[in-house]
Amino acid sequence: MPFAPAAEPRVRSVVAAEGHAQLLGRRLVMDERGCHRNDSADTHRLACQLGKFTGCTGGRAGNLSFRKPLRPDRRLTYAAPRPPSSTDEADMQQSWNSDRRRTAIGRSSLSVPARQALADRQLNTDRTILDYGCGRGGDVASLQRLDCKITGWDPYYSSSAQVAPSDVVLLTYVLNIIEDPVERRQTLKEAWRLATSVLIVSARLTWERSKVRGQEYGDGLLTSRQTFQHLFSPDELRIYVEEVTGTRCISAAPGIVYAFKDDSARLGYLAHRIVPDAEWLASADTTSAIASLVDYVERRGRPPRADEMPRPMAEQLAHLKPSELKRLIRDSANAEKVSEGAKRTTLNTLLFLAVELFNGRGPFSSLPLGVQLDVRSFFTSYKEACRRSDRLLLKLRDNTYIRGAMNASSVGKITPTALYVHRRAIDRMPTVLRLYEHCASVAAGRPPEWTIAKLKHQGRAISWLDYPEFDKDPHPRITSSYLVDLKTLETSHMSYANSANRPLLHRKHEFLAPDDPDAPRYRRLTESELRAGLYENPHLIGTENGWEAELIRCGRMLRGHRLVRRPED
Secondary structure, three states: OOOOOOOOOOOOOOOOOOOHHHHHHHHHHHHHHOOOOOOHHHHHHHHHHHHHHHOOOOOOOOOOOOOOOOOHHHOOOOOOOOOOOOOOHHHHHHHHHHHHHOOOOOOOOOOHHHHHHHHOOOOOOOOEEEEEOOOOOHHHHHHHHOOOEEEEEEOOOEOOOOOOOEEEEEEEOOHHHOOOHHHHHHHHHHHHHHEEEEEEEEOOEHHHHHHOOEEEEOOEEEEOOOOEEOOEOHHHHHHHHHHHHOOOEEEEEOOEEEEEOOHHHHHHHHHHHHOOOOOOOOOOOHHHHHHHHHHHHHHHOOOOOHHHOOHHHHHHOOOOOHHHHHHHHHHHOOHHHHHHHHHHHHHHHHHHHHHHHHHOOOOHHHOOHHHHHHHHHHOOOHHHHHHHHHHHHHHHHOHHHHHHHHHHOOOOEEOOOEEEEEHHHHHHOOHHHHHHHHHHHHHHOOOOOOOEEEEEOOOOEEEEEEOOOOOOOOOOEOOEEEEEEOOOOOEEEEEOOOOOOOEEOOOHHHHOOOOOOOHHHHHHHHHHHHHOOOOOOOOOOOEHHHHHHHHHHOOEEEEOOEEEEOOOO
16 A cells, blocks of 8 residues: 655655855745845845855755665565545554564653754644654653643554644654655655644754764665665754745754644744743733833833733733823833843844844844734834845855954854853843854754854854753763854764763853853852962863863862862872
């Protein structure tokens, strides 16, 4: 029984080498009916300029040819995980066989993609969820315990489950185990058909190659357990999902891609990542509701519309006329704070619109309500806001401008090659540097665990470095690094978990904002280490062994964040 169209004479593997300028140029042309409906020349010019920034040639490279297939008695077979009909259920069970089922693992907690989707508010109790190819059902059980309305279907472990279109479809680590590219594509198409709001796709990544033992087969690996693995690069996965679904996608994290059915939902998710959510003070009566309203105005720079307020608060203020509310705000709000809030919101809006252009810009009506109101409040028109954000995006090409922004940044540690900023201070960087970081995260995903972002001021690459003991260890050790090159969109990942001599950090306060509550304690430690002569040989202290040798040379040791004399033997 066929589960996919017949294979073409030559099947090309989808790879990450598609030119970003070509991709962005295509999106800009698509968007002319929105913000740029009358600016096709400007749109084309912007695409060309961004092409120069990315250094892309606009072609496709790196296609993989297939090796000679296995002998018939060893050929892998895979029925795409689609709901069986009454006539083909037996055939599906036959074609699934015992090889593919071995890739399903038991889970006692949520998978990484499910945790990411929960954190991103894509999974909640109001939505119907389908785990399409759920394996042993670990995510299904965990989400059911969270009162989610979820159904799991799997051709081997849960083939009798009822499958129907759902708000959210999870396609978790399914594509990477399908050895037939045509069948892989058909599986993704079916999952997309079943999703009514968002499809969440995840796959194993190329940097896991050392964990997979096997021989090359097709565009992947045939393991000793007779299972198959096609390892994706983060950008390859996003581009592949975009090509199959025909929609713009966002990398939520490395190896996790969101494909939205509705453009407004995609932009709402982008806004959630970029523009801080409105926070409202608790209100129990009219007086506290007015105080919460004033606080909002001081932080946002504009009064909210009624449907932006929490419902209880709107009800508490319903008896007041709009003119009375305006007078109360005018009399109670701090004018300087309102001005600062307006400036902050203007920059956040420009940042959102620039990232939106990088990912694909929609018409004004598709923007989240809060962003629409910000545009109306702080810009003369949507067109003017778009043009300003376009200029901001083009600043990423200017090395002098980027270096100047890094030198002017009030947060972070600047070196001859890069700016290093702690995640607690990342939103305090200049707007163009925040855009720099967000573009990389949208293209290839920001890792779930990271401590410091490293922004190169030449070459346009971002690294997210993970120091899990940053707050506890006076000189924290790195555990992993994930790099995205914005020119090529190539990624690399390095783990230091098993390294015997890991790199470590010094002068921790320099990575933070000056007013961070921990900065004074870290600064005192740095001053003590300077006085003790521990930084006299900077080329030696960058690793665990070198730092320990310098501590011994200077007769010092660390007790928490205090430097003390080492006892004599």
